[in-house]
Amino acid sequence: xxxxxxxxxxxxxxxxxxxxxxxxxxxxxxxxxxxxxxxxxxxxxxxxxxxxxxxxxxxxxxxxxxxxxxxxxxxxxxxxxxxxxxxxxxxxxxxxxxxxxxxxxxxxxxxxxxxx
Numbered sequence: 484x485x486x487x488x489x490x491x492x493x494x495x496x497x498x499x500x501x502x503x504x505x506x507x508x509x510x511x512x513x514x515x516x517x518x519x520x521x522x523x524x525x526x527x528x529x530x531x532x533x534x535x536x537x538x539x540x541x542x543x544x545x546x547x548x549x550x551x552x553x554x555x556x557x558x559x560x561x562x563x564x565x566x567x568x569x570x571x572x573x574x575x576x577x578x579x580x581x582x583x584x585x586x587x588x589x590x591x592x593x594x595x596x597x598x599x
Contacts, residue, residue: 488501
């Protein structure tokens with residue numbers, strides 16, 4: 484991330500340009516995030532359809548390995564794939580640096596969509 488210039492020394496027009504530039508960057512990042520969330524939703528829907536088909540065909544949708552992995556995660560013996568290291572999560576809440584400002588935390592709802 485670029486460092487913030489000496490704001491006190493910036494003329495008003497440069498400050499406004501910087502605000503506009505950063506706003507544009509934020510909108511692009513937000514757009515990309517919404518695209519990714521949409522792709523994830525499509526993949527999850529496909530997985531659910533496959534699991535429903537397995538269940539309908541009499542197959543077990545959840546294997547013993549799945550249950551063991553969940554047990555290990557819940558007991559703290561292992562972390563799910565892609566989870567941050569414990570050191571990252573221990574410091575994330577102290578200054579907010581690890582928090583996702585676009586996330587509402589519980590529902591996965593997109594706050595940008597609610598503002599429209």
